[in-house]
Amino acid sequence: MIQLPIRALLFVCLLNLWSCAGEQAATTSTAENETDFQADIIVYGGTSAAVTAAVQAVRMGKSVIMVSPDKHLGGLSSGGLGFTDTGKKEVIGGLAREFYHRIYLHYQKDSSWQWQKKEEYGNKGQGTPAIDGTERTMWIFEPHAAEQVFEDFVRENNLKVFRNEWLNRESGVKKENGKIVSMQTLNGKTFRGKMFIDATYEGDLMAAAGVSYHVGREANSVYGEEWNGIQVGVLHHGHHFKTNVSPYKVPGNPSSGLLPRISGEDPGKKGEGDNKLQAYCFRMCLTNHPENRIPFSKPEDYDSTQYELLVRVFDAGWRELFNKFDPVPNRKTDTNNHGPFSTDNIGMNYDYPEASYERRKEIIKEHETYQKGLMYFIATDRRIPADVQKEFNTWGLPKDEFTDNGNWPHQIYVREARRMVSDYVMTEHETLGKKPVQQSVGMGSYTLDSHNIQRYVKPDGFVQNEGDIGVHIEEPYQIGYGALIPKKAECQNLLVPVCVSSSHIAFGSIRMEPVFMILGQSATTAAVLAIDKGIAVQDVAYEELKAQLEKDKQVLSKPAKAM
Template identity: 65%
Template sequence: MRHQCVRAIVVALFGFFLTLGATPDGLAADSDQYDLVIYGGTSAAVTAAVQASQMGKSVVIVSPDRHIGGLTSGGLGWTDSGNKSKVGGLAAEFYHRVWRHYEQPQAWRWQTPEEYGKVGLVVPKGDRGRPTRWTFEPHVAEQILDDWLEEEGVWVVRDAWLDREGGVERRGRRVIAIKTLDGQRFAGRVFIDATYEGDLIAASGVSYAVGRESSQQYDEQWNGVQTGAFHHRHNFSVLNRPIDPYLVPGDPASGLLPRISSEPPGINGAADQRIQAYCFRMCLTNCPENRIPFPRPTGYDPAQYELLARVYDAGWRETFDKFDPMPNCKTDTNNHGPFSTDNIGYNYDYPDASYERRREIVAEHEQYQQGLMYFLANDQRVPQEVRDQVSQWGLAKDEFVDNHHWPHQLYVREARRMVGEHVMTENELLKRRPTPQPVGMGSYAIDSHNVQRYVTPEGHVQNEGDIGVSTKSAYQISYGSLVPKREECENLLAPVCVSSSHIAFGSIRMEPVFMILGQSAATAAALAIDNGVSVQEVRYTQLRERLLEDGQVLE
């Protein structure tokens, strides 16, 4: 740790001397001046910082989180990658480092490599690339990311929360510094918002969207309310009979069961402010020596899960279909079915909420999901064979050790989305029209989780908003989706809360893509500094050349 601090001080001083007398708009250099200030602790923040450091820029990560990596180190080990050959640059380097870790015998504590098999393993033929592994334990991902930043001498300031009310200092069209709630100030030449929430773009006065646009706004098929679209098995239509939504079946006067909205779903294709559901990606284990039985959470109310009991009564038995295997007898457990870990309808105010309100939302999600697992393992309304199987699983003792073995990162699938120079829509993803100035690629299906749970006109419960549409092949992501409109800000980039429609973001929002865009954003930031121009004025030919040189895949 001492060595890391010394290296960070050296890097900071080096950046100070480089920028002395050469700051934009006459900004006076001082001891907290950096070429690049990154706000956020996601995987995109890491690749952005590494890229900036490798391009000779002084850089600091100001992270509201104590743990670096966001969902990549927060339980999402079953990487939603799509076409892995389109993941290049530093993103591919991360998955190569995961492979290197699991090549070490000491990495296999609870299982042998042979027992785990080749899940998530990609070994290219000949000289077409390096081997990678796309499944991993949370603590392994975090250690890899921390080590990477230490190698590059990147200073990481943890548990530092942006003052969203008055913590962004601007001069004209430029951000010159940000301040955190604890009084720290970070001045920079270029800034990157690498948060899932888009807090820096919002506090900087940059335009953004929340919720679903209408299908007409960008001429899209799958945006807006989508009643009647059932693309996965996360809806009540998969059951062999309809489910009654009322406390007393058949009696609307008795009121609705918990977790069902009394609001109508809205007109098909219409815009709304609703957000696709969040959950925690749990790391579970069935290894007895490493397993902690599911705890009964404080405030546990079994009535919250009555709807799930009715789902089981209807014959549903897919409880374990998304217990995706990770090394060492662990899982990345995700939502599956009509009533599962997705906490539908309890996050609508999260994107613009205060820090205090967000903490309340996170706590409610934690109580709901912990209660769900306790219910599955213990409640008599759950079929005996399901209870018996669930009871073989539990939280992993060696994961999230400072958070009661529960993931430290809520899966914020979508929050704010910048409205920038270019808005990515399903039309680019489905190749109906070309993408200008590509700086990376995605290929995962257009994927939105459920947005609401409501009562149909027939008096049955149903979910809405779960969309899965194949892009059929990889698609390009525009540089314009990373930068604000020039009249709003000239030195800010957003590789996570990118300029995108709701439905296009359903594919872009994958962790490897965030890593790709983090690297591309930092490359553009460095070129803007070198050439003394705004991020909107970076010459694309020069940006493209450097991205290809550094291994990005653009077509």
């Protein structure tokens, strides 16, 4: 064996490093100069559903490209929603369960507990223990831990991901003979595939492809439902005004005008439909660890008058501010809306689904300003009860989350946008077990859940919220394959695992992150079978689809006993 002097050995190593760097640079440069790409399956989106859809394609031996408008992958699962809406965990299988297993493995490492000892964390989850040692799953987690799992999926499967690529919604989708041939992004890149999957929260590819969809609430009469349309007078959760609060600038004086964020419009009649959406917010990750906490700061365009209604809520005796500071590891939270005036920005998102990208950015920025301003208001305004304010100021944004976005979540919670209208529509009847579901491709189990949609003035002159619904589901329900596929006359090679064909209130249960992961995997499975047979997605033989899904550990019917 030839012995080289240390200096010579170092020089050889440096040459190798320069050589590798040059090769990498050449590869990157070539990719950047390309504008036309092709794969068996094109997945549009950066959500949790998009990742599972792409991983499933690789595992089934197909080429796949993820075209993501987002820089960060995972959507809400890595964007602050760490207190998982599990529902019944026994119906979460496949890649979704693998995700939560990987979260479990992450928190088995001592190095993952930087700000808190593992034994100090507790084990609180939503309907299930946070850490399930028997099943080796963990359902509660920090945002950066979730994002790392999604990036591990990308790395291990050598997924080709194009980030910050936005669909040209005006002319970017090309169709021939009822099929999408290609989609083009605003950067001029063209992606060609045999099958396409729209895994966005907004349903942009679906809409651009000419597929039917609905925005807002259907009237109850459309599908014979009870909980879908306008729900004036229905107050299911604690997110309403429990005592009489005046909506006017001068209490009791209508001529003084309404306070900000209260609509002067008639809310409509119970059971009617409208084009309004349940409120959006950011699922903030907060911490009370002094060494990791950034105090709430005053945002640009801060306007304290926007929060006058909250002062009146406190004055009426409300003290539930901290009820949804749900704990995640390392002395952090997934902080969600709670109460009559909170982080939900009611009534400010109605035009979001159909809006241009520029308008959507404005809406998102307005939500960010509102929510950051709300935090600053509670932290500093002298009218906030002293004891509440003192405790609140022990909280702040964590230094080690969302580090490239000012420690603020990179994903707004798009609870609902477009929903496909196909030949098969999931309604409250299927979710409540009143109608059987054919051709199951996954299961849901969460409450029929809608956040508030309007804040209005009642006939008696006091303010109230409307649209907050929570109807308990007795048993897990199946989700039919027909809800993932468009009408055959509209598109034969597109699957939609997020903006599924469902009514507003059925989507209120389906719209949970574990379900989106499940449906992303199932959508790709169907796409692969359609490719192999050379057929439309509407013609996939369900028995073959079912066999593959069960092979891949998807749960398609209620287990005989808890897992």
